[in-house]
Amino acid sequence: MDLPALLAERKDRIFLELPAGQGRIPCLTARGRCLAEAWENSLLAVYAYGCEIRTEYDRKDSAGNFLDPPSRDCTMRLIVEEPLAEPMIHRCFxxxxxxxxxxxxEVLDGIKDHWVRDPDDPEDERWEYTYHERLFRYTVPGKEGAVDxxxxVVEGLARSPISRRCQAITWKVWEDTGIHDPACMQxxxxxxxxxxxGVWRLNLNVRFRSRDAYDAAFMNCFALILLQERVARQLSEKxxxxxxxxRYLDESDSFHIYGSKLRDFEDRFLKQVMSRRFEQRTWTRAFAEPFFAEARPRIREKIAAQDRQRRRED
Known part of the structure; x- marks a missing residue:
């Protein structure tokens, strides 16, 4: 099956809301019952309908000529109808x-929060932020303590289940404007x-200003759906x-595949979508859990080793 035939087959899953042209960034919607399906459809959509546009990360030669092709870009709305439905994991991420x-x-437990730099120390070259630190320990100059x-959110929904006011933000205008690596998720x-x-259903909207569709979006969605699951559990307990x-919905102002990654995307992702059944290119969480369990000690040691290296460098 070629790409046009695949898009035609998924016309009820992939939507071109506004095409590129006349300087307009295209607006696309991709949906799926499970995360693996929705992410796959989002990549097919941006590859097929995205516009070509340059980024700050495109490589140049000594004469200033671009070495990488332009990125494929769009504004994307990605919808997962049943966030915990299986198969959840796409093998091609x-x-x-x-x-x-x-x-x-990193997102749910904050295992790298101690890598965030001191914004008042210009010599501190650690990370600008982590999502966990911004969501669970948001700080404001002049305000004592941090905000979880x-x-x-849990308190607000427990108090008023009809509330539209329960949100969490990451952007710190006094820190993030002009820095090298500002937060992508907003x-x-x-x-x-x-x-x-009559059963309560917890819906989640997520907004990103910029999103690496191929390299980052799947892991973003996976972690955020598990965060949605955690909030639902805490709300139930309360x-x-x-x-x-x-449902889970996220919107990306810029949802892109970098030009430097297009060949890998075509050779690895697109070929599998064209040649393998959906069951052959996905995994369930139950299948993955033993591998996650085996990885946890390695992850702890990896973080500890990097911490030791940082201390030696300091």
């Missing part, structure tokens, strides 16, 4: 299951809608009510 578990711990925004917005049986997940 760059990186292995060790990396996926490490990223999950996810705890506030906000999480949670809202409850009861289903037809209220004594059953809370299930509603």
């Amino acid at each position: 760059p990186g292995g299951l060790d990396s996926l578990e490490e990223y999950r711990q 925004q996810l705890a506030a 906000s999480l917005w949670f809202r409850i809608l009861p289903d037809e049986d 209220t004594g009510r059953e809370v299930r997940l509603g």
Whole structure:
């Protein structure tokens, strides 16, 4: 099957809302029952319908000529109808299951929060931020202590289940404007809608200003859906009510495949989509869990080794 035939087959899953042209960035929507399907459709969409545009990361030669092709880019709305549905994991995401578990711990458990630099120290060259640090320990100059925004979400929804005010943000305008690596994810917005049986469903909207569709988006979504699951569980414990997940939706202002990665995308991702059945290019969480468990001691040692190296360098 070629790409046009595949897109035609998925016309109820991949939508070209506004095509590129006349300086307009295309607007696309991709959806799927499970995460693996939705992410796959989002990549097919941006590859087929995205515009070509340059980025700050395109390599140049000594004369200033670009070495990399332009990126494929769009504004993307990615919808996962049943966030915990299986198969959840797509085999074609760059990186292995060790990396996926490490990223999950980074976002949900804050295993790298101590790598965030001191913004008042110009000599500190550690990371600008982690998502966990911004979500769970958001700090503001002049305000004592830090804000656990996810705890506030749980409290807010428990107090008022119809609230539209329960969100968490990452952007710090006083720090992020003009820095080299500002936060890509901007906000999480949670809202409850009861289903037809009266069971609370926790819906999540996520917004990214910029998103590496091929290298990063799958791991982002995987970790954030598990965060959605955690918030639902905490809300259930607090209220004594059953809370299930509603849909997961994220919007990316710039959803892109870098030009330097297009060949790898075509050779690795696109060929598998064209030649293998969906079951052959996905895994379930149950399949992956033993690999995650095996990875956890290695991840702890990896972080510890990097910490030791940093201390030696200091």
